[in-house]
Amino acid sequence: MKNEVKEIFKSSVVTVWYDDLFKLAYLIWDCKGGLSFEKYKEPFEFLIENTGISVLGVLSDSRNQGIIGTKMRSWLQKDGAPRAKQRGLKCHYVVTDANSTKVYYVNIIIRLLEGDGLDRKLFRNFDEADQSIKTAISKFV
Numbered sequence: 001m002k003n004e005v006k007e008i009f010k011s012s013v014v015t016v017w018y019d020d021l022f023k024l025a026y027l028i029w030d031c032k033g034g035l036s037f038e039k040y041k042e043p044f045e046f047l048i049e050n051t052g053i054s055v056l057g058v059l060s061d062s063r064n065q066g067i068i069g070t071k072m073r074s075w076l077q078k079d080g081a082p083r084a085k086q087r088g089l090k091c092h093y094v095v096t097d098a099n100s101t102k103v104y105y106v107n108i109i110i111r112l113l114e115g116d117g118l119d120r121k122l123f124r125n126f127d128e129a130d131q132s133i134k135t136a137i138s139k140f141v
């Protein structure tokens with residue numbers, strides 16, 4: 001099978017690319033100026049509700065995302081992540097910059113979601129995250 005990565009969703013704050021070989025969604029955020037709850041949910045809802053694609057992994061590049069508020073974190077913990085797992089999600093990796101505040105908030109999210117059976121990791125380098133999540137997903141493909 002030929003590996004194809006294509007854009008499958010775009011909004012004013014995020015572009016979602018999909019790698020059909022690895023069943024991997026890339027969320028590339030571009031919203032440093034602020035992010036509403038509804039805009040935050042859009043790409044996740046698209047991936048969860050789109051039954052035409054199977055998603056085993058999500059690699060979220062949050063270097064241009066800004067801070068994720070409490071309401072967003074709570075939604076991800078109580079609604080988004082459990083529904084994604086039911087649809088087959090196995091891994092959710094995040095790339096963030098060296099900003100200590102952002103690393104702190106991403107680690108809070110990871111800790112909140114511990115124990116739900118999904119593999120989560122935090123990276124500062126996109127290429128390392130990409131290789132790592134592809135290695136993890138290859139066990140399921």
